[in-house]
Amino acid sequence: MTPNNNTPSRALQQDARAWSAFTGTKYTSALRQVSSPLAQGLLGPRVSARRLIAVLSDHELIGAQGGVPLLGEDGVRSDSPWHFDGKSDYIQLALITDMLRMFTPTSGAEAAEVGSYSLKHTAEWFLSPHCSYVSNGRLIWAAAALGLPIADPNRDGPNLLIGVSEREHDYVHRMVGSGQTRPQVHHYRPAGYEQLRTVLTRAADGESIPHGWVPPAPVGEPAPFHDWLIRQVGRNDVVGDLAADYSAGVRDSDHRIACTASELLAIFHEVSHSSEAYDTVVSAIAEWIRTEPSTTYIRTEQISGDSHDHRGWGAGSGTTERYEYLCPCGDGTIIEEHDNIPGFREHDVWIACDKCRAEWHFVEGRGVRDWALQPASVSAAV
Template identity: 70%
Template sequence: MPQGWQAWGARPGTEIEMTSDNHTHNRELQRDARAWAAFTGTTYNAALRQMSSPVAQGFLGERVSARQLIAVLDDHELIGAHDGDPILGEGGYLSELPWSFNGKTDFIELALITDMLRMLMPASDATAPEVSSYSLKHTAEWFLRPHCSYVSNGRLIWAAAAVGLRVAAPDDAGLNLLIGVSERGHDYVRRMVGPGQTRPHADHYRPDGYAHLQTELAKAAAGDPTTARWVQSTLVDEAAPFHDWLILQVGRDDVVGDLAGDYAAGIRVSHHRIARTPDELLAIFHEIPHSPEAYDSVVSAIAEWMTTVPSAVPVRTEQTGGDAHGHEGWGAGAGTVARYEYLCPCGDGRIIEEHDNVPGFREHDVQIDCDRCRAEWRFVDGRGVRDWGLEPVAGSTTA
């Protein structure tokens, strides 16, 4: 059974219909088909089939134009021939290897490469090109399979220039150029799809269009219809004051500075997520291997944070269990008994919250069931049992 984009060609009615409702769009397809046929030496009908393919219409943006792709090879500041000898070839920058077109999938594959590169668009147009085209070409192959089994270095550079990414030649350029994609986003995608890669443990560098493009490519590979075009998410600058403060401590010559440096490094390589609050930093340490000394540094950092920011919210740990049930009472009527358990800050014990709502025995209590945490943490004064919060004990957390 045909796979990938070929499955579309085997199903009647999946190509874009030539009706008056999309006359302008069809006219653009026809112009592109004529240009691509002349450029690649294929037939007009073969080129039009590629222009009309559902997977060449742009999953993450407008359909890439064949005429635009062709123009880039002549007009682009760095890789354009400017009516002279070709600058870009199949092998890359200044490659003498001529382009090879099969007349069936060449344009479709370029369109898919542009979609993958759109996924990696940087947040700012001023992002300096730092990712090698050779590294990107392999990422494209892994991400776009089974639609593209091979992506040449030259086609990757070609698509990057066509989609408007910054392209630069390093001092020792050779065949490879530097492409201005999001370096962190590329690293995330490469580690997610590349063979033998260590998968990220957090998603803060996942490109916005990653899930949508993967989903649509999977549908196309199965021969299923694709959905509506992707709508880019609105970026929301979520407040993370504790994270911001901790990052500022990097470089200090003490235990908090060491912790901040390790934390920042973990963020860079997606080893763990961002800790927006002290609670989240403790949760991260419950999830990853760490030394007792590292945990002591966490307590010291939280103590300093809460001293520096008096309005800081007290720490609440993760709930691990709970139960509430009816009780027949002790002669004065029935009631309920509830017990909830939470991790203690160090993770080796529990915080136990209990509520006896039985007539004559109405009691509410919360306690730390961990010798170490009882010595290092205390409940914040003035809060109810159900609203308990913790803070480090003054003096025991100073480094």
């Protein structure tokens, strides 16, 4: 007999029977759970109830392997039995699985490093109000069913380490956690973060979510200055200290990555810093330019600009232009002017800041519209 649109598929029926027997739930209740829009796989294939059950027996780390169960509600090596309410257990495990799917899994020689207990709180916060509570054991259970790397380094407590990106997890933990300091930038936001938030709301409203979401391919933007600065961490001088502070800011999502030296200056105008720290930035940029003489020089942020028509002085009409840019220290400006009037064509750019005029020079051989700066120490060494 061919099922109609209201008849559950054979796979759903098999899952419902298996889940009913495993949890002591009525078949109709189990079928209602496995058929829920929230349990159909929001970021990937639906997790099979039979797969979930098999993991508790067969998994190489948490599986009972025919003996005493190793995993309970509170975690591994716990006497806490599973408590199934018969209404939402399978849905909850499916949602935890999708929450874990949004993270980049560790691979190869990378060690699993995110604690299951921390992850279980992240799952609670992210999945609220659809999950009011996520146990440590269920988080581990879902991770095992998903096939994530799992490690048990201490072998003496209920918690395990789960193989997902520590940086991505820290980002989500801080974004959704109550009382957490939120990230200021989003370079560690998981690819599936916004997608899962969107489809979770739609599925909770009963909407069927189409399968086939494909994570966007990572974009490897060149960041030569960032790479160079990170390599300076550990130096026993002011540039090494700057590199360590910068690296910590990137790691904690307090500021963006500085792909270029110009972007490092921009970052320092966005965060609080001392005058000594600014001087160190100038020293680091000068060293970078001397190390990489073919590098792009410094351009600062434009803060204003206008162009006006001018009827001219007898030889025809034209325009005048004036643009202002932030100076490197942030207390003054760089002014660029163009007089495009026939017979009076003039173009000029200058630094309207005494401090920066002493510390920075325009790079020779570049036009007014193509101006760029380099530290005066670099100019003096040429």
